Amino acid sequence: MSVLVFIDHSEGQIKKTSHEALSYGAALGKQMAVPAEGVLLGNVQEDLSSLGKYGIQKIHQLNQESLNQLDAEQYIRIISAIAESSGATVIILSHTNTGRAIAPGLSARLKAGLVTGATELPQTVNGFSVKKNVFSGKAFCTVSIKTPIKIISLNPNVFPVITGSGAAEIIQENIKLNPSAVSIKSVSKASGEIPLTEAEIVVSGGRGMKGPENWGPIEELAKLLHAATACSRPVADAGWRPHHEHVGQTGIAIAPNLYIAVGISGAIQHLAGVNRSKVIVVINKDPEAPFFKSADYGIVGDAFEVLPKLIQEVKKLKGLA
Amino acid sequence: MHIMKILVCISKTPDTTAKIAFTDNNRKFVTDGVQWILNPYDEWYALVRAIEIKEKDPSAVLHLVTVGGADYDVVIRKALALGGDEAIRINTEPGDSFYVANQIASIAKAGGYDLILTGKETIDYNGASVGGMLAALMDLPFISLAAKLELSGDTVTLVREIEGGEETVEVKLPLVVGCQKGMAEQRIPNMKGIMGARSKPLKVVEPVASESLTEILSFELPPAKKGVRLVPADNAEELIRLLHDEAKVI
Ligand SMILES: Cc1cc2nc3c(=O)[nH]c(=O)nc-3n(C[C@H](O)[C@H](O)[C@H](O)COP(=O)(O)OP(=O)(O)OC[C@H]3O[C@@H](n4cnc5c(N)ncnc54)[C@H](O)[C@@H]3O)c2cc1C
Numbered sequence: 362m363s364v365l366v367f368i369d370h371s372e373g374q375i376k377k378t379s380h381e382a383l384s385y386g387a388a389l390g391k392q393m394a395v396p397a398e399g400v401l402l403g404n405v406q407e408d409l410s411s412l413g414k415y416g417i418q419k420i421h422q423l424n425q426e427s428l429n430q431l432d433a434e435q436y437i438r439i440i441s442a443i444a445e446s447s448g449a450t451v452i453i454l455s456h457t458n459t460g461r462a463i464a465p466g467l468s469a470r471l472k473a474g475l476v477t478g479a480t481e482l483p484q485t486v487n488g489f490s491v492k493k494n495v496f497s498g499k500a501f502c503t504v505s506i507k508t509p510i511k512i513i514s515l516n517p518n519v520f521p522v523i524t525g526s527g528a529a530e531i532i533q534e535n536i537k538l539n540p541s542a543v544s545i546k547s548v549s550k551a552s553g554e555i556p557l558t559e560a561e562i563v564v565s566g567g568r569g570m571k572g573p574e575n576w577g578p579i580e581e582l583a584k585l586l587h588a589a590t591a592c593s594r595p596v597a598d599a600g601w602r603p604h605h606e607h608v609g610q611t612g613i614a615i616a617p618n619l620y621i622a623v624g625i626s627g628a629i630q631h632l633a634g635v636n637r638s639k640v641i642v643v644i645n646k647d648p649e650a651p652f653f654k655s656a657d658y659g660i661v662g663d664a665f666e667v668l669p670k671l672i673q674e675v676k677k678l679k680g681l682a
Numbered sequence: 683m684h685i686m687k688i689l690v691c692i693s694k695t696p697d698t699t700a701k702i703a704f705t706d707n708n709r710k711f712v713t714d715g716v717q718w719i720l721n722p723y724d725e726w727y728a729l730v731r732a733i734e735i736k737e738k739d740p741s742a743v744l745h746l747v748t749v750g751g752a753d754y755d756v757v758i759r760k761a762l763a764l765g766g767d768e769a770i771r772i773n774t775e776p777g778d779s780f781y782v783a784n785q786i787a788s789i790a791k792a793g794g795y796d797l798i799l800t801g802k803e804t805i806d807y808n809g810a811s812v813g814g815m816l817a818a819l820m821d822l823p824f825i826s827l828a829a830k831l832e833l834s835g836d837t838v839t840l841v842r843e844i845e846g847g848e849e850t851v852e853v854k855l856p857l858v859v860g861c862q863k864g865m866a867e868q869r870i871p872n873m874k875g876i877m878g879a880r881s882k883p884l885k886v887v888e889p890v891a892s893e894s895l896t897e898i899l900s901f902e903l904p905p906a907k908k909g910v911r912l913v914p915a916d917n918a919e920e921l922i923r924l925l926h927d928e929a930k931v932i
């Protein structure tokens with residue numbers, strides 16, 4: 362019996378969400394008194410044995426260059442094989458774009474009950490159940506998994522990265538790859554930008570910003586805070602901002618530590634994508650804007666006057682002014 | 683010539699503005715007064731893209747499938763009003779994602795579909811699971827989070843979202859695709875569509891034997907927000923101080 366954590370990486374770096382998943386897997390292993398192990402497909406720059414610091418005993422690696430790109434069916438086949446040979450009873454992934462591509466297939470293949478978007482450690486004393494987000498962040502539910510093998514995909518930014526000391530044993534797996542049914546023609550990654558789903562701080566603008574030419578202060582504030590930028594749906598639809606910045610019910614759902622909403626009214630469909638943020642700041646000139654009801658802090662005022670002042674104060678805080 | 687067969691998986695969800703409340707010891711979602719809609723990802727992206735394909739190739743066959751009781755009929759008729767030749771309702775309470783995927787798989791295998799489209803996720807359960815499970819059960823490739831889909835003969839070119847960016851991939855039919863924003867533009871059914879939908883076949887079939895692997899035990903609402911703390915517009919300094927010292931987020 363063991364907990365097996367899938368470790369995702371990109372450009373030679375292990376994803377932050379995987380550090381969270383490793384910490385979660387190790388905590389679960391401790392709770393269930395079974396070892397926690399990791400599986401990494403492809404290769405990364407860092408020394409894998411150092412992942413022991415998260416409380417991981419073994420790392421199974423299949424060191425094949427071609428696996429550095431997401432190949433869902435291949436991943437599913439390999440992770441299933443390693444889960445079976447290592448006797449894993451719980452498999453942990455992150456509920457990210459990669460996790461979404463492979464967790465359901467793993468579940469069907471192993472006939473293992475799956476809970477996506479988990480927000481807490483499972484309860485394992487009486488059965489096995491885990492809490493997840495439902496209704497697009499408006500509620501939670503607790504789901505019991507009834508199968509011998511259980512699969513959980515963990516929401517990003519809900520579980521802390523916990524480090525200690527220790528070295529993991531590396532096990533080189535030898536599994537033959539199949540020809541892939543999906544051929545990758547091109548990959549484009551927004552370099553330099555902080556991916557929205559991984560950002561700890563997000564600065565977001567709505568229709569109140571009036572036009573694309575006014576985004577300078579939003580970008581400047583974001584840069585100062587090492588934040589990602591986001592926007593409301595009408596802003597993306599109007600082409601003021603790229604589509605991948607659209608958050609909400611029909612865009613992406615995020616859960617940063619801090620979400621700063623500027624000139625956004627706070628429609629329920631917008632909230633559905635951001636209400637899991639730990640702290641929400643709203644800047645809106647209308648004191649009746651619904652967003653204030655969901656905010657922790659707010660300023661009633663004109664964005665074009667407030668933003669420059671905020672930028673100035675952040676500069677002071679960071680010792681830049 | 684091969685006739686293209688498309689299957690779109692349709693689920694129903696509470697309207698996006700529905701009040702979320704629970705009863706029966708937090709075990710049941712309160713459905714009184716709730717308006718049911720087509721899950722937006724299924725409607726705007728999966729179904730509309732399928733309709734566009736059929737508009738370009740009128741010989742294509744477009745079927746819709748839903749797993750649910752008679753209460754799903756209203757929603758599946760709405761889908762038919764947008765487009766599609768016929769709908770199949772698998773007459774059973776949808777259990778968990780694995781149960782639903784197994785039901786759809788039985789229809790999909792028998793129907794010999796080339797292209798199976800699902801939404802990225804349902805906006806109530808947020809499982810993001812049925813499409814990937816269905817593909818695995820049918821031994822087909824699955825493209826998750828697809829934002830574009832172009833067909834050329836039996837080759838499908840898709841743009842899908844991956845970690846930190848996007849990727850263009852090529853896959854041969856048949857396959858399963860999870861659709862999201864970018865696939866198509868929202869449409870509103872017209873009068874002709876609504877009238878026409880009434881005479882389109884809605885086949886009701888009985889479920890195959892399958893099981894759920896998971897079970898919802900209870901629901902809960904997030905703790906209420908404490909209420910907003912307003913800072914005067916001319917005191918940005920105070921807001922930054924609060925975020926730094928009190929909330930400790932910057
Ligand atoms: C099924 C469905 C799904 C949807 N999905 C999404 C989604 O995923 N994401 C999303 O965002 N929306 C979504 N919407 C749209 C949503 O309902 C709202 O229409 C949208 O969020 C409004 O965007 P906004 O707040 O930018 O614009 P508006 O509602 O126009 O609000 C602009 C705000 O800016 C303020 N303002 C104006 N000038 C200034 C100024 N100078 N300084 C400060 N404040 C100012 C105004 O007071 C106002 O509150 C969806 C709608 C539907 C029906």
Ligand SMILES: Nc1ncnc2c1ncn2[C@@H]1O[C@H](COP(=O)(O)O)[C@@H](O)[C@H]1O
Nearest residue numbers: 691693749800801803804809810811812
């Ligand atoms: N009861 C259902 N009947 C038909 N299709 C469904 C059903 N539930 C989910 N789906 C499809 O599977 C997708 C993902 O659903 P889920 O895994 O529940 O988030 C949805 O967008 C639908 O396309």
